[in-house]
Every structure is written in C-alpha cells, then in structure tokens.
Amino acid sequence: MMVKNIKLVAFSLISITLVNCSKDKSQTVVNFKNLVWQDEFSVDGLPDSNLWKYDIGTGPNSDGWGNNELEYYTNRSENVKIEDGNLHLIARKEAYLGKQYTSGRITTKTLFSQSYGRYEARIKMPWGKGIWPAFWLLGDNINTVSWPQCGEIDIMEYRGQDPTRIVGSVHGPGYSGGSAISKYYTLPFNRFDNDFHVFGIEWGENYINYYVDDVLYNQITPADVSGPWVFDHPFYIILNLAVGGNFLGSPNGQTTFPQEMVVDYVRVYQ
Amino acid sequence: MKKRNFNLLKKSLILILVLISNISCERNLSDDATLATYPNTAEIFTDIPVDMGSNFYFPYGGDANNPAGSKFTAWSVDTHVGYKGSSSMRFDVPNANDPEGNYAGAIFRVDGAARNLTGYDALTFWAKASQGVIINEFGFGEDFYPNKYITTMKNVSLGTTWTKYIIPIPDASKLLKEKGMFRYAAGTQGTNSLGYTFWIDELRFEKVGTIAHASPSIMGGVNVSQQTYIGSSTSISELTDTFNMATGLYQTVSVAPSYFTFTSSDPTIATVNELGVVSVIGSGTSVITATLGGVQAMGSLTINSLGVFTAAPTPLNPASKVISLFSDSYTNVPVDFFNGYWGGQSTLTSQLNINGNNIQSYTALNYVGIQTDTQPINATSMQFLHLDLLPRSVASMNFIIKIRDKGANGVINSDNNGNATVDDKEISYTIPSGQLAVGTWKSVDIPLTGNITNQKNNLALIVFIGNNNFYLDNLYYYKN
Numbered sequence: 001m002m003v004k005n006i007k008l009v010a011f012s013l014i015s016i017t018l019v020n021c022s023k024d025k026s027q028t029v030v031n032f033k034n035l036v037w038q039d040e041f042s043v044d045g046l047p048d049s050n051l052w053k054y055d056i057g058t059g060p061n062s063d064g065w066g067n068n069e070l071e072y073y074t075n076r077s078e079n080v081k082i083e084d085g086n087l088h089l090i091a092r093k094e095a096y097l098g099k100q101y102t103s104g105r106i107t108t109k110t111l112f113s114q115s116y117g118r119y120e121a122r123i124k125m126p127w128g129k130g131i132w133p134a135f136w137l138l139g140d141n142i143n144t145v146s147w148p149q150c151g152e153i154d155i156m157e158y159r160g161q162d163p164t165r166i167v168g169s170v171h172g173p174g175y176s177g178g179s180a181i182s183k184y185y186t187l188p189f190n191r192f193d194n195d196f197h198v199f200g201i202e203w204g205e206n207y208i209n210y211y212v213d214d215v216l217y218n219q220i221t222p223a224d225v226s227g228p229w230v231f232d233h234p235f236y237i238i239l240n241l242a243v244g245g246n247f248l249g250s251p252n253g254q255t256t257f258p259q260e261m262v263v264d265y266v267r268v269y270q
Numbered sequence: 271m272k273k274r275n276f277n278l279l280k281k282s283l284i285l286i287l288v289l290i291s292n293i294s295c296e297r298n299l300s301d302d303a304t305l306a307t308y309p310n311t312a313e314i315f316t317d318i319p320v321d322m323g324s325n326f327y328f329p330y331g332g333d334a335n336n337p338a339g340s341k342f343t344a345w346s347v348d349t350h351v352g353y354k355g356s357s358s359m360r361f362d363v364p365n366a367n368d369p370e371g372n373y374a375g376a377i378f379r380v381d382g383a384a385r386n387l388t389g390y391d392a393l394t395f396w397a398k399a400s401q402g403v404i405i406n407e408f409g410f411g412e413d414f415y416p417n418k419y420i421t422t423m424k425n426v427s428l429g430t431t432w433t434k435y436i437i438p439i440p441d442a443s444k445l446l447k448e449k450g451m452f453r454y455a456a457g458t459q460g461t462n463s464l465g466y467t468f469w470i471d472e473l474r475f476e477k478v479g480t481i482a483h484a485s486p487s488i489m490g491g492v493n494v495s496q497q498t499y500i501g502s503s504t505s506i507s508e509l510t511d512t513f514n515m516a517t518g519l520y521q522t523v524s525v526a527p528s529y530f531t532f533t534s535s536d537p538t539i540a541t542v543n544e545l546g547v548v549s550v551i552g553s554g555t556s557v558i559t560a561t562l563g564g565v566q567a568m569g570s571l572t573i574n575s576l577g578v579f580t581a582a583p584t585p586l587n588p589a590s591k592v593i594s595l596f597s598d599s600y601t602n603v604p605v606d607f608f609n610g611y612w613g614g615q616s617t618l619t620s621q622l623n624i625n626g627n628n629i630q631s632y633t634a635l636n637y638v639g640i641q642t643d644t645q646p647i648n649a650t651s652m653q654f655l656h657l658d659l660l661p662r663s664v665a666s667m668n669f670i671i672k673i674r675d676k677g678a679n680g681v682i683n684s685d686n687n688g689n690a691t692v693d694d695k696e697i698s699y700t701i702p703s704g705q706l707a708v709g710t711w712k713s714v715d716i717p718l719t720g721n722i723t724n725q726k727n728n729l730a731l732i733v734f735i736g737n738n739n740f741y742l743d744n745l746y747y748y749k750n
Contacts, residue, residue: 127482127483127514128514128518129518159518160518161518162518163480163482163514163516163518164480164516188479189477189478189479189480190479190480191479191480191482191516193482193483194482254520
C-alpha cells in the first residue's frame with residue numbers, strides 16, 4: 001500500500017511536468033489522465049492471461065523476428081515470470097531448439113489495443129553487449145496491411161553495450177528499419193541498468209511525445225516522417241528482451257547471463 | 271565561500287557534540303576532534319595545481335636497473351598547451367639512456383590536509399601525447415606510506431588528440447582521508463627507448479555516475495590451491511576490480527589489498543590479515559575468499575596444510591667458503607631463474623615460505639634448469655655443489671643433476687639433445703631412485719670434478735632430470 005502511494009506521488013510529479021510542457025507553443029499536448037489499462041505485476045507467477053499472451057519461437061518467418069535475433073522466445077518461467085511485484089523477462093545462454101539463447105516476449109495482441117493515449121512502463125534494464133530490451137507498440141492491423149504499413153511506435157529500445165542511452169522511434173511506410181525516425185535520450189550522470197526508470201509516450205492526433213522519467217525529450221509529428229502518417233488506429237503493446245540482432249550485434253565473451261529486463265508496471269491512459 | 275561556511279558549521283557542530291559527550295565523562299578535548307572532517311576538494315589540476323600545497327611532487331627513486339630513478343624534471347606545467355583553459359601538466363618521458371633517469375614516474379601527494387573522496391566514483395582527466403603511446407600506469411592512492419588504497423589503471427593507450435580517461439574508485443567509502451591524489455609511471459619500452467611527451471589536464475575526482483557492475487577478483491579470478499605446512503605464509507595476489515563503463519566497455523584496475531575484506535573458511539588452519547597475508551597455523555584445508563564493497567570476488571586460494579614441516583638440515587659450511595644460489599643460511603648470488611619453462615618441459619615451480627624458510631617446490635618434473643647465465647659463477651676455488659631434496663612422490667626414474675660451465679665464449683652452447691657443445695663443459699650426477707624416500711630430505715654433495723675440473727669459472731646452468739615432485743633447499747657451491 002505504501003509503495004503504491006509513493007508511486008502516486010511520483011506520478012503526480014510527472015503530470016505536473018507534462019502540464020508545464022503544454023505551455024510550450026511549439027508542441028501540441030493533450031494530457032491523458034484516465035487510466036484504462038494497467039498491469040502492476042503484483043501477483044507472483046505467470047503473466048495474467050487476460051492481459052498478455054506469449055510470442056514463442058524465432059518469429060513468423062523463423063528469421064529472428066525480422067532482425068536476425070539470436071534467441072528463442074519461450075513461455076517457460078525460466079524466461080518469463082512475475083516475482084516480487086515485477087515482471088522479469090530473462091535472457092539465458094542455453095542451447096534450446098536450435099538456438100543458443102532463450103528469452104521472453106509478451107504482447108497484448110488481440111487482448112488490448114487502443115488509438116492514442118499515454119503508454120508508460122517503469123523498467124530496470126539488463127546490460128552487456130548484444131542485450132536488447134524493448135517496450136513498443138504495433139498497429140493491430142498488421143495482419144491485414146502488414147509491416148511497416150501497420151505502423152510501429154518504439155517507446156524504448158536500448159543496447160546493453162550503450163547503458164546510458166535509450167532510443168524512441170516510429171516506423172512506417174518509407175521510414176522503417178534503419179530509416180526509422182528516432183531520437184536518443186542520454187541519462188545524465190547515471191545509466192539505465194542501475195535502477196528503474198519510467199519510459200512513456202503521449203500519443204495524440206498528429207503527434208507522439210516521448211519522455212523518460214520527468215523529461216520530455218522528443219515530439220514526432222507528420223512533418224517529421226518521410227512517408228504517410230500511420231498512427232491513427234489502435235496499437236497493441238509488446239515487451240521483449242532480445243539477444244543479438246542487426247540493431248546491436250551479438251553478445252561477446254564478456255556479456256554475462258542470465259540478463260533480466262525487470263518491469264514494475266505498464267499503464268495506459270486515455 | 272558557501273562551502274567553507276558549511277564546513278565551519280559542521281566542525282562546530284561536531285565540536286559541540288564532542289564537548290557534550292566529554293562533559294559527561296570529564297575528559298579533555300582531543301586535538302583530533304577538530305579534524306573530524308577533511309576537505310572534499312575534487313580538483314588536483316585545472317590550470318594550476320589545486321590545493322595541493324607547495325611540496326607535492328615526489329618522483330620514484332632508483333633501483334638496480336635505473337640508479338637515477340625517475341627523471342626529476344619530467345613533470346612541469348605547460349602554459350602553452352591545455353585541454354581547457356591555458357595550461358596543462360606536461361610530462362617529458364626521457365630517452366632510455368638519459369643519465370638523469372630513464373623513465374618518468376611520481377606520486378602527487380597533497381601537502382596539507384588529506385581529502386575526503388567518499389563522494390566520488392572516479393579519478394578523471396584529459397590526456398594526449400606527442401605520439402601514440404602506451405603509458406604503463408596511471409592511478410591514485412599512493413602516499414609512499416602506507417600506500418593503503420593504491421588503485422592503478424595499467425597500459426593506458428594515449429593518442430595525439432585530447433581524450434578523457436576514467437579510473438574507477440573501487441570503494442570510495444574507504445577514502446575518508448587520502449593524500450595520494452595521482453600517480454604515474456611511463457617508460458620507453460614501447461617506443462624503441464625514445465622519449466616522448468604527454469599532457470594531462472583537468473585532473474580531478476568526479477562522481478561520474480555511469481560506472482557499474484563492479485566485478486572484483488583475487489588470484490587472477492582463478493580458484494588456486496596450494497599444498498603447504500604449518501608456519502608457511504603466502505599473499506593473496508592479482509587483486510583487481512573490473513567495471514562496466516558508460517561506453518559499454520570494461521575497465522579493470524589493479525587494487526590494493528586494503529580495499530578487500532578477506533575471509534578464511536577455517537581460521538584454525540589459516541588466518542588472513544587485511545593486507546591479504548595468509549598464515550598457516552594448523553593442518554587441514556581452508557579456503558581464502560574476499561569481498562570488495564560487499565561484492566564477492568572471483569577467485570580463491572585453498573590452503574591444504576599437511577601439518578608440521580621438517581625443514582632441511584641447516585647448512586654448517588662457513589659462509590666465507592660458500593657461493594649460494596638458494597638458501598636462507600647464506601646471502602644468495604643473483605639467479606636468472608629457477609625454472610626456464612623450456613619447450614617440451616612439464617615441470618612447474620613455485621616458492622614456499624615456511625617459518626621464514628624459503629623452499630623451491632617442483633612438480634611434474636621431466637627436466638628443469640636453474641640458470642646463472644647473466645652473472646655466471648666463478649667456482650674455480652670451489653669443490654662441491656650441495657643441495658637438499660625432499661621427494662614428495664615416488665619416482666621410477668633415477669634423479670640426474672647436470673652442472674654446466676658455459677666456457678670462454680660466454681654463451682650456453684647445447685646440441686639437439688641439450689648436452690654441452692662448442693666450449694661448454696658439463697658433468698652429470700645420478701641419484702639412484704632407490705635412494706629417494708618420500709618425505710625424507712636427501713642431502714647431496716656433488717664433486718666439481720670430471721669434465722669441469724679445469725673449467726668451472728663460468729658456471730651457468732644446473733639441470734634436474736627425473737619424474738619426481740620434490741622440494742629443493744640449500745643449493746650452493748662450497749669448499750672445505
């Protein structure tokens with residue numbers, strides 16, 4: 001109970017900051033305050049099947065989820081579990097069904113999706129070369145229009161070999177993969193694997209604002225993307241911890257395993 | 271100004287507290303009471319040395335290889351070069367043949383109050399060099415006594431443009447009053463003996479905030495075990511701490527033992543002090559482990575104590591008639607090595623110290639050489655080679671000892687079988703395997719006769735051939 005109160009306090013600080021941001025005339029800001037979906041990960045065990053489902057394996061095309069990732073995602077508690085009030089996505093170095101690493105990836109696909117709103121999660125990062133956690137959204141029309149036409153909003157991506165920076169991006173037709181519209185945020189005098197930090201977006205019509213803790217560090221609007229704006233339909237949530245891949249290269253001998261992406265909560269507001 | 275006031279306030283608060291507590295026990299106020307806080311000044315050099323006092327630069331002294339020591343004038347303030355501001359510290363590393371000193375190295379010890387560094391996590395500076403060069407050592411924590419918290423970053427690569435360097439502090443909570451602000455050692459091993467210059471600017475302690483995942487280690491991070499006896503002592507060595515830096519790369523520093531907390535799993539068998547010195551006091555097995563800043567160090571030393579050790583018989587030959595290579599009863603002449611680790615060789619060597627008595631331990635013998643090539647021994651007036659062997663395993667082979675004189679050409683000349691050739695002379699002495707009993711010292715006196723009767727003025731090599739594990743002590747030439 002105590003903990004929750006503290007979180008509420010932290011929360012209102014963020015709100016205040018965002019209200020302040022709305023005074024900036026160069027940005028269009030709407031404050032989303034109505035909590036519509038959340039998981040506080042407060043019950044030990046497996047993720048709530050009403051809220052999450054697993055992505056298992058190496059991707060629909062068996063190509064490391066389109067990124068040459070090295071892990072095999074499982075639904076085992078060795079890779080995905082809730083413990084001490086947090087979700088743990090755990091990357092392990094182990095031979096498993098033809099891969100040398102296992103890890104976890106959960107999504108709200110078909111269970112929850114929403115257009116616009118504020119999405120945020122409080123996460124403590126893993127570390128080491130080749131470790132790639134992400135908190136991101138995909139357009140729920142992916143099965144009909146495919147990627148990148150469905151749109152992708154990466155609220156947070158992080159490279160374990162670059163422990164002071166995260167990157168927030170959007171992908172769409174004409175600006176996907178290596179051409180995504182991105183901005184990095186560097187934590188001053190600290191690093192993301194030392195403690196929990198809040199990663200979020202405020203997404204409205206014609207803008208997506210990116211923030212870390214109480215710092216609003218980017219706004220992406222239709223003017224910033226080199227293609228059609230594909231962010232006016234519902235998106236669903238993905239949390240995953242990848243190992244290796246085109247984005248950051250493979251682990252090396254100094255990368256220690258297991259590595260854990262620890263998520264305190266995920267909350268969505270309207 | 272604000273800081274000063276704060277310190278004053280702190281001091282007076284402490285004074286008040288001390289006064290109160292002293293009133294109750296009616297003791298006089300100690301002078302130390304006013305020194306309860308030390309300044310936390312971060313800067314060592316910005317454009318000038320900062321709060322270092324006047325007498326803070328202490329070059330390293332000489333040794334056998336370099337009687338002059340560090341060149342005294344190696345360090346200066348360069349008012350024409352600076353990373354930030356107008357000046358920097360300049361280090362002119364001399365040529366290897368400079369009579370005033372063949373390298374540059376010194377400590378910067380604050381001349382005045384020690385500093386409280388507990389609020390920082392690194393020593394940082396910007397540096398560049400006149401050419402790309404590897405600097406042997408940069409660090410802090412050396413004050414020439416007791417050097418308790420030395421931390422060193424070794425083999426630092428300097429380029430020709432200004433670059434920031436970060437030396438992590440292994441455990442800042444230890445640095446309550448530190449005077450050793452900076453140290454360096456730079457030679458010309460990698461520059462073909464030719465001197466060069468490097469510059470350091472903005473040298474300061476910092477709270478970087480991005481140094482994480484400390485991984486300390488002892489004994490090189492390996493689990494080492496040692497068979498030994500009551501009365502022996504050994505040191506925990508290869509102490510390091512490795513950190514993950516903001517760049518994602520790892521930085522290892524060499525760390526003084528006082529940063530660690532050492533533990534013996536059985537203090538009735540082995541004790542370990544805060545300097546990592548292990549003393550064996552009982553028989554049995556004890557494992558020495560360590561933590562640094564609460565983190566368990568990788569590596570350990572397992573002591574297998576076999577109990578009471580029977581030392582070799584004490585030599586009775588008068589020192590005036592002895593040339594000793596290895597004995598605690600005599601002053602020993604320089605020996606190149608007690609094991610040359612030649613190709614094809616399986617023999618391993620370590621040195622034990624039991625009750626102050628040093629012993630060479632050889633294991634997995636096939637052959638091994640003890641060399642005095644650099645300073646050959648003139649044994650013209652000597653009659654015997656003495657040695658004491660303690661076999662520790664049953665041998666099927668005889669034990670052979672060869673003594674080699676390298677002749678007038680000054681070179682050890684060996685044929686394909688390792689035997690003396692050209693102008694070398696050699697004798698071979700055999701101890702039949704039946705004469706070697708496990709656990710019993712065997713004293714041998716080998717006459718310097720035969721092939722070397724008239725050529726023993728350049729003795730350069732003693733070779734052992736066999737298949738024992740054994741201890742060696744009291745290896746010396748003598749005459750009656």
